[in-house]
Amino acid sequence: MSEKKAPEKMIKILLVDDEVNIAKALRRLLMDADLYEIYIANSGADALTLLTKHSDIGVIISDQRMPEMTGVEFLQKARDIVPEAIRILLTGYADIEASIAAINKGAVFRYLSKPWDDNSILQAVAEAARNFWLVAENRRLNALVLKQKDELQEWNQRLKQRVLDQTATIRARGDELSISNKLLKKSFDETIKTLAGLFELRDSRASGHSRNVAELVRAMAGKLGLPEEEKNQICSAGLLHDIGKIGISDKVLVKLPQELDSQERQEYQTHVIRGQTAIDMVPTLREVSVLIRHHHERYDGKGFPDKLKGDAIPLGARIICAVDMFERKLNQFPECDALSSALNSLEMEWGTSLDPTMRAALEESAQEVYTYLDLSSEVIEIKIAPKDLKPGMQLRRDLHSGTGVLLLKQGIIFDENSIDAVKRCFMIDPFEREICVMIKRDELNVFCESV
Ligand SMILES: [Fe+2]
Ligand SMILES: [Fe+2]
Known part of the structure; x- marks a missing residue:
């Protein structure tokens, strides 16, 4: 029974009264405000039917005294159909106690006395309409927040999954890189061993010398607690330390150091600089080449080529110097007691040609590396x-x-x-x-x- 076309936000009001004139009078009053879309029912039963068709009704105003169903009974039932609607009871003085009880039970928002004062009715309906919109707006905002919360959770979940996927991809690429690096490193190490082996092919006495030096140098560097990168550098220098001997004449190469005359000794001593020059051409081996240059410096400063002394000699070169000397001595003794004899023969070297702080590391490493001699x-x-x-x-x-x-x-x-x-x-x-x-x-x- 709509009286006029409702604007977009117009609130729907249901008037319930068995006295048709009273309902119409109320409608006239409320229509003047031009804010409401009015529906009328003349009994509780009709009103309930109407509510099932118009569940968006925002305010219900019902008379208390009606045949068959009182206003309170109707409003209680109406609450089940449109719980959000604001319910107002119109009541005479005699029914005030029942009205208060209904309010207390939550069936009624408020009551208005009959006969009414127009302003009170208009104010009460305006307040009810405001409440209805506030509750509706609150509900809308809550629903929005819940929806955004769900969307946020879903987004968060997707983000987490994406991070997990990307982490897995990065890890897989890291593993691939690590494998490639290991292969590169292996290939690099093999190349260095091949280079070292080239010289040993020429001088049969040097067979295995570079590899033996490299292995013992690595063990010593480990005992001295050097970082992995430095250990690898010293080990590479151990393998390549005599590479400069490739350019030395056979006449000099076959002699022992003590058999060389001064000219031959000069030629022999060039092997450290030749070695450095050759290896310096490889940028990644530049620090290795410095160790090669200094592997014949003596701790007391009487070595070559620069007569460096003590800690001025690079640590790696001091290690290689000690191992180089030990390895050559090892081959001079019968195998049955080569290890202890070679170590004993170095007694006078510590503090003169060799750095005495290297002694314990060399002896321990040699005993570990050369167990097969025993x-x-x-x-x-x-x-x-x-x-x-x-x-x-x-x-x-x-x-x-x-x-x-x-x-x-x-x-x-x-x-x-x-x-x-x-x-x-x-x-x-x-x-x-x-x-x-x-x-x-x-x-x-x-x-x-x-x-
Ligand atoms: Fe050498
Ligand atoms: Fe050597």
């Missing part, structure tokens, strides 16, 4: 063909190819890779001798059965 009752030496090599066996003597290339140096423990490399080399460049290895005595029976 055959105990638990270990036995056997000679076997390449096909019989097993992982875990330790190489007792340097292994050379048929044409004399050093393949593996004494002391290494065989693994699947090194066994495979030896077998392949045996096909390409066969060596005649059997391979001398050490195994634990109690593993001998197992080995014999498997062969």
Whole structure:
């Protein structure tokens, strides 16, 4: 029963009264405000039917005294259908107690006395309309907040997933890079070993010297607590320290240092500068080349080429100097007591040619690296063909190819890779001798059965 077309935000009001004239009078009054869309019902039952069709009604004004259903009874039922609507009871003086009880139960927002005062009715309806809009707006805002909260949670979840995906991608790329770096490093190390091996091919006495020096230098650098990068540099310098001897004449090369005359000694001493010059051309090996230059400086300042003294000599060069001297001494004694003899022979060198602070590190490292020189009752030496090599066996003597290339140096423990490399080399460049290895005595029976 709409009286006129409602504007967009116009509030809908339901008037319920069994007396048609009273309902119409109220409608006239409220229509003057031009803010409301008015509906009328003449009984509680009709009003309930109407509410089911217009669930957006915002204010209900009901008479209390009606046949069949009182205003309070109607408003209680109306609350179930349109809980948000503001409910007002029109009541005579006699029904005030029932009205207050209804308010207390929450069925009614407020009551107005009959007969009414127009201003009071208009004010009450305006207030009810305001309340309705406030509650509706509040509800709208709450719904908006909840929706935004859900969207935010969803966005957050997506963001988390994205971060996790990207982290996984970065990690995978990091792993790939790490593998590439390891391969590069391996290839770099192999290149340096090949360079070092070139010189050893020329001077048979130097066979394995560079590799032995490098291995012991690495162990010493570890004992001295040097960082990994510095350890690698010193180790590379250990491998390459005598690379400058490639340019030295055979006549000088075959002599021992004490057999050289002054001219030959001068030529011999150029190997440190030649070595530095050659290696300095590789930018990543520049610091290594400095260690090569100084590996013959003496702690007392009587070495060459710059007569540096004490701590002025780079630490790596002091380490290489000590190891170089020890390794050469090691080859001068019978194998049975080479280790202790070589260490004892350095007694006079500490504090003169060698840095005395290196002594403990050298002795401990040498004993660890050269354990294979010390055959105990638990270990036995056997000679076997390449096909019989097993992982875990330790190489007792340097292994050379048929044409004399050093393949593996004494002391290494065989693994699947090194066994495979030896077998392949045996096909390409066969060596005649059997391979001398050490195994634990109690593993001998197992080995014999498997062969
Ligand atoms: Fe040297
Ligand atoms: Fe050397």
